[in-house]
Every structure is written in C-alpha cells, then in structure tokens.
Amino acid sequence: MYDKQVRRRRAVLVLLVVVSLILLTAYFGESAGSPLHSVQRGVVTVLSPIQEGASRALKPVRDLFGWFGDTARAKKERDQLKAQRDRLLEQVVGYQVALQENDELHRVLALDDSNGLDAYDKRTVRVIGRPPNNLLLDRLQVDAGSSAGVRVGNPVIADGGLVGHVSFVASDSSFVTLVTDPSSSVSVKVLDTAGDTGLLKPSVGDPLDLLVQLLPRHARVRQEDVVVTGGFRTTRLESLYPPNIPIGRVTKADPEELASDQQVHVAPIADLRHLDFVQILVGPTGSDGERAQVGP
Amino acid sequence: MDGYQLPLRLAALGFLTVVIQIAAVSQVTVFGVSVDLSPLVVASVGLLAGSLPGAVFGFAVGLFVDVALVQTLGVTSLLFIAIGYWAGRLRELRDPAHGLTPLAVGAAATAFATIGFSLMQFMLGVRAPVSWLLLRQVVVTILIGTLLALPIYALVRRVVQGSLPDDPRRRRRRAYTTGGLSPLQRPSAGR
Numbered sequence: 001m002y003d004k005q006v007r008r009r010r011a012v013l014v015l016l017v018v019v020s021l022i023l024l025t026a027y028f029g030e031s032a033g034s035p036l037h038s039v040q041r042g043v044v045t046v047l048s049p050i051q052e053g054a055s056r057a058l059k060p061v062r063d064l065f066g067w068f069g070d071t072a073r074a075k076k077e078r079d080q081l082k083a084q085r086d087r088l089l090e091q092v093v094g095y096q097v098a099l100q101e102n103d104e105l106h107r108v109l110a111l112d113d114s115n116g117l118d119a120y121d122k123r124t125v126r127v128i129g130r131p132p133n134n135l136l137l138d139r140l141q142v143d144a145g146s147s148a149g150v151r152v153g154n155p156v157i158a159d160g161g162l163v164g165h166v167s168f169v170a171s172d173s174s175f176v177t178l179v180t181d182p183s184s185s186v187s188v189k190v191l192d193t194a195g196d197t198g199l200l201k202p203s204v205g206d207p208l209d210l211l212v213q214l215l216p217r218h219a220r221v222r223q224e225d226v227v228v229t230g231g232f233r234t235t236r237l238e239s240l241y242p243p244n245i246p247i248g249r250v251t252k253a254d255p256e257e258l259a260s261d262q263q264v265h266v267a268p269i270a271d272l273r274h275l276d277f278v279q280i281l282v283g284p285t286g287s288d289g290e291r292a293q294v295g296p
Numbered sequence: 297m298d299g300y301q302l303p304l305r306l307a308a309l310g311f312l313t314v315v316i317q318i319a320a321v322s323q324v325t326v327f328g329v330s331v332d333l334s335p336l337v338v339a340s341v342g343l344l345a346g347s348l349p350g351a352v353f354g355f356a357v358g359l360f361v362d363v364a365l366v367q368t369l370g371v372t373s374l375l376f377i378a379i380g381y382w383a384g385r386l387r388e389l390r391d392p393a394h395g396l397t398p399l400a401v402g403a404a405a406t407a408f409a410t411i412g413f414s415l416m417q418f419m420l421g422v423r424a425p426v427s428w429l430l431l432r433q434v435v436v437t438i439l440i441g442t443l444l445a446l447p448i449y450a451l452v453r454r455v456v457q458g459s460l461p462d463d464p465r466r467r468r469r470r471a472y473t474t475g476g477l478s479p480l481q482r483p484s485a486g487r
Contacts (some may be wrong), residue, residue, distance in 0.1 A: 012348055016351055019355070019370075022370075023370035023373070040366055043364065055320065058320035061320055062323055069325070069326070130318065131330075132318075132322045132331070132333075137365075168366045274323075
C-alpha cells in the first residue's frame with residue numbers, strides 16, 4: 001500500500017515536470033502566431049475583464065499601501081522641484097526667445113513636422129496588471145488591445161514622458177514593455193549644448209536608474225539635462241519611437257565615468273512604479289512601414 | 297462530494313491568488329521590489345496538504361501565472377512544482393510542529409522562486425549582467441516574502457481547513473497528548 005502511494009506520487013511528480021519541460025521547449029521555439037501563443041492570447045482575452053474589475057476594486061487597497069511610500073517620496077520631490085523651478089524660471093526667458101526664432105526658421109525652411117506627436121492618435125488606457133518580478137521582466141498590462149487599434153510596437157507615454165512600447169496584443173488587452181525592462185534599448189538625444197546621441201538602457205538591479213550609453217567620451221552633458229527620444233529613420237527602418245518624446249533628466253554626469261564607460265545616469269520623467277493610466281500612441285495613419293528597435 | 301472539497305477550494309485559492317497578485321499586489325512596491333504572494337501560497341498548500349497536492353497546485357498556479365503574464369510557459373510551473381513538493385515532503389517526513397516553520401518555509405520558497413526565476417531567465421537568453429544591486433533586490437524580495445509567510449500560511453490554512461485529508465501521524469500524536477499511551481509506554485507484546 002505504502003509502495004503504491006510512493007510510486008503514484010513519484011509518477012505524478014515526473015509527469016508534471018515533463019509537461020512543464022515540454023511546454024517550455026515548445027513555447028520557446030515557437031513564433032508569435034503559433035498555437036501555444038494563440039492559447040495564451042485567448043486566455044489573456046478571457047482574463048482581462050476579470051483583471052480589470054479586480055484592478056478597479058483593489059485600487060483603494062493599492063493606494064493605502066502606496067500612501068506611506070508616496071508621502072515620503074512626495075516630500076523629497078517637493079524640495080527637489082522647488083530648486084528645479086527656480087532654475088527653470090531663469091531658463092524660460094531664454095527658451096521663449098529660442099522658440100520664437102525656431103518658429104521663424106521653420107517657416108523660412110518649410111520643415112516637415114509629420115514625425116511629431118500630433119500625427120499620432122493618443123489612446124488613454126488603464127493599467128490592469130503587472131508581473132510580480134520587475135527585476136528581469138518589467139512590463140504592465142493595459143485594458144486596450146487590437147480591437148482599439150493597438151499594434152505591437154506602438155509607443156506608450158505617461159506623465160509627459162516615455163513609458164515603453166507595446167510588445168504583445170490580445171483583442172481587449174495588451175502588454176507594454178517598459179524602458180526599464182532589460183530587453184529595452186532606445187536611441188536617444190541629450191539636450192546638451194551639442195545634442196549628443198546615445199543608447200538608453202536600464203541599469204541592472206536598479207531599473208529606475210537609466211543609463212545613456214555610447215556617448216562621445218568628451219560629451220558636455222550636465223546634471224538636469226533633458227533626454228529625449230532620438231527617433232532615427234533610415235530608408236528601410238524607422239525607430240519605434242517618434243523623435244523628441246521626453247524620457248528623463250540626467251541625474252549623474254561624472255566626467256570620469258563618461259570618459260571610461262561613455263555613459264551618464266538618467267531618472268525617468270514618468271513615475272513608472274505608480275502608473276494607473278498611460279497613453280498609447282496609435283498611428284500615424286498609413287505608416288505601416290517597417291519599424292525597428294535598436295538592440296535586442 | 298467531500299472528495300472534491302479540497303481540489304475545489306485549492307482551485308479557487310489559486311485563481312484568486314494570481315488575479316489579486318497581478319491586479320493589485322504587484323503594483324505596490326516596497327523598497328523598489330514587488331511582493332510575490334504566489335510562492336508563499338504554494339508552499340503553504342504543500343505544508344498543509346502534502347507533497348502531491350502541493351506539486352499539482354504549484355504546477356497549476358505556475359502555469360496560470362505564465363499564461364496570464366504572457367511569459368514563457370513552463371518556467372514558473374517548474375519552480376512552483378518544486379516548492380509545493382518540497383514543502384509537502386517536509387510535512388510528511390519531519391512533521392514540523394514548531395509555529396515558525398511556515399516562516400522558514402516561506403523564506404526558502406521566496407528565495408527559490410526569485411533566484412530560480414532569475415536563473416531561468418538568464419538561461420533563456422535575457423541579457424543582463426549580475427550586479428550587487430540585483431542581488432540586493434533579491435535579498436529584499438526574500439525578506440519581504442519571509443515577513444508575509446506567517447499571515448499567508450494562516451490565511452491558506454483557514455481556506456483549506458476542514459477539507460484536508462486525515463493525517464495518521466497527527467492523529468497518533470493527538471492520542472498521546474490527550475492521555476493515550478505512546479508505543480514506548482505501552483507494555484511490549486514481546487516482554
């Protein structure tokens with residue numbers, strides 16, 4: 001009797017492990033349109049209304065737990081923002097003059113603004129889910145999918161800053177891979193005196209510390225410089241992100257680190273850990289050309 | 297009907313755990329990391345129900361997590377099978393009666409799930425170097441999991457209470473403590 005129980009237990013254990021390994025192997029080798037991915041898409045479609053309901057119902061609980069951290073962070077942010085406001089006030093006058101000159105020059109040169117955000121349709125969507133492990137997979141689930149016109153690769157913004165891009169689409173929900181995901185790479189431009197370009201990647205272990213890498217060794221990047229999307233375009237490929245979407249501010253620009261590692265540290269503008277709503281940039285209309293992401 | 301009570305309760309528990317985890321708990325960060333309740337629930341089920349229900353529950357919850365979060369299928373299942381099975385074997389082999397056992401099991405389950413998930417992701421090709429910061433976050437995740445282990449265990453015990461199969465070892469121990477004679481105290485048949 002005991003032997004029979006032991007044999008049964010071992011058989012079930014081996015069966016479960018084998019099924020898991022088969023699923024893992026089959027899924028890993030499959031393309032995005034294959035059966036297991038389709039099943040996954042179907043389950044996500046069925047689950048998304050439940051998750052959306054749970055997300056709305058549990059929002060007060062989330063807010064309660066978030067309140068403690070938010071209060072401490074808000075006080076720190078208030079002091080930082082006061083100092084920042086004073087600096088920005090000084091810059092505003094200069095920028096207004098520059099803006100006026102820029103408008104005049106645009107008119108003179110008749111520049112095409114078609115790659116601006118005006119060309120995109122902004123869909124405001126609710127965040128309904130998030131994986132527990134944000135160290136190696138930093139994504140979030142939103143309540144809009146292909147039925148709302150969302151496509152894989154659409155850029156996502158929030159709080160006036162870049163959040164990431166759509167990486168998986170079901171009919172009524174989709175997943176957004178954040179700029180803090182290890183797989184994310186964004187071509188960026190630093191708004192310093194020279195407009196240096198680089199590649200934005202998250203710092204491992206501290207995803208909210210973004211790194212702009214591959215900068216020129218003698219780039220004159222300073223703390224508080226703004227980093228925006230580069231939005232490169234070649235004859236065949238186009239970046240996932242349109243140009244000039246703000247991403248973050250430089251928090252640390254150490255000349256020694258710049259000379260040795262060619263990188264500076266950036267804090268994202270969007271509060272990526274406390275997002276309830278984000279905006280997906282759908283379109284621009286008729287631009288179904290090949291888009292690319294730098295890196296993996 | 298009684299035979300279906302435990303599977304039905306476990307199915308409801310697993311479903312609610314994953315939905316609440318994804319919809320609410322994962323969106324709250326403590327010291328920069330999200331709390332993961334699912335390994336704690338799987339370990340608690342293993343401790344309370346045994347190795348076989350623990351392994352099956354771990355497989356089901358892991359698969360549900362992988363499907364719902366559009367992750368590589370099988371990764372979380374593999375980890376949770378091990379957690380549920382080992383927690384169950386601990387109960388069957390050692391029958392730990394100490395009140396802090398769920399705390400130690402919860403810590404081990406969180407550590408195994410966090411480190412195992414990271415290793416599996418590295419093996420599957422996530423290109424991210426191991427850093428001290430990453431290790432620090434793993435340690436924080438384990439600490440938070442340890443703190444939550446006891447309340448989660450109490451909650452799971454409340455859910456499955458009354459539907460657990462009889463455990464002969466526990467029955468025997470109850471008999472000694474309520475006045476029954478242990479085999480050592482009984483007059484030996486051979487004497």
